Amino acid sequence: MTVGLLLLALLVAQGGATAEPRPTIAQARAKLVKLNEQADEVVEKYNQATESYQKARKKYQGLNTALERKRARLDALREGLVSLAVGSYQFGGLSGMQGFLDSGNADAMLSRMTSIDQMARTQTEALRSFEATTVELRAQRDEAKVVLAEADTERDKVGKEKKKADRLVREQTKLLRQLGAFNVGDPNSTGIAYTGPASGDARVALEFAFAQVGKPYRYGATGPGSYDCSGFSQASWRAAGVQLPRTTYEQWAWGAGRRVPLDALQPGDLLFSRGLGHMGIYAGDGKMVHSPQTGDVVKVVTIDGYWRGRFLGAVRP
Template structure:
């Protein structure tokens, strides 16, 4: 298991067969614990990798939810169409019964009838019923074809949903393994922060105005709440879920994932320069494994990674070295 020091020894028996023996993890046989610097370096790599895996998970999840929604709509159409077909079938049954009860018309009946006019009237009614029945049959056939088409589409959507779930399960398992490694490292370093899901946050006093101020007032009230991969609030967030929730307060609906938000902002990019950034701008890391919101005065508010909380950081050399670009919603 990653992060656990292990040493193997090889013992050769008299017959020349090699046996692998696991030595004890404590005492002189155990490998030395990583230094703080080594643990931090490993944690940083895990954070970046986990961020990308989590974003792929979120993307798969959004795709699955969309497919599920489409399937639900198609299934609803299917049921509605079935009602139409059932009604047409009832009408056809009634027409058949009426025709049977009325009886067939013939020229003999017209000649022998004491009231030819009534017979002619009946024949006209019969012709009308026959024509109406034919039209009903055509309508029934059309409805039935439409029903089969919609049912086929529903089955296709269901199959796609199954594939999406499989992808989702794989990405989720990867993300969970990453999170477990991060948690172990953070606890070993004594830096695991559980956060407070009910944190009241702090007041925003920066330079933002208009929609950006609404966004940052909301964002600052989330400070202290835990990071949780796949979370979109209100008690915990991941990085893109945090920016999405914040901008929603200003009536702007961002896509769910970091990759999608970066693509969405293709025509909204702004220079990565403190003199040109404005409060509320979205900041993206290289590789798109992470993102945050520019808060003005050289600061960023974000949901960092597992074992940490929503917080404000200075855009120092470390963060500038990690950033790839900015988008203005």
């Protein structure tokens, strides 16, 4: 009886310890495709949250600087009012009034009266300026509190999106290493020469873009040693003197009046995927240059081969 129970326990333990079957290469690659799509979306949300936080923080810092200037002006006005009050007392007190009445010179009396009137006006103007500056300071202080709260909210969003992105990146890295397909890239890569048909600013942007080929993808990166997709497009067009917004969402919105259909593409056009999780730059001849995803590098690919029906639209900078 005891031996039978021991054998049964051993069998149960062995059965419970049986590892899950290792996924096939095809299954791993299918999972990787889904992970890449999820990561694209999360990374751009992270970029957007980061951008929103930075803008809110910058606005708050600007208000803070303005507040400091207003405080300095307020202090100066306060000191001026104190000086005026002291002068007014000395001039208009008993000794001042007695001197005024004792003066028998009519011109001197008129001059003193004018001085008193001018002093009263100066005091009134100083008080009004003081009150206006105080009201403005309070309003800006209240606005700064609201902006700071917005920045804190955006910072929390950044933290949440970063945790999601980090988790997806770990999964991507693990799968790619299992497949033997993780490419670390070379942050110092000098890329390849662009020999396509682009001209003008588009050619400058593409020459820069092709010079980055071989550098690794890193989410949230904007160069020079690594890039994510929107950071790559932004850096490439910046080289041509065109300032694009930071994220795919912003670049797509920025290009609302610059959209071009797929059959009218020109080299340098920005290409966007459905969901705005990814983007690249059209290089001509049905190809695009882009920074794909974790474990890959800046590269040139065919549009049809990469997008597989996920193409959303294009924008011409």
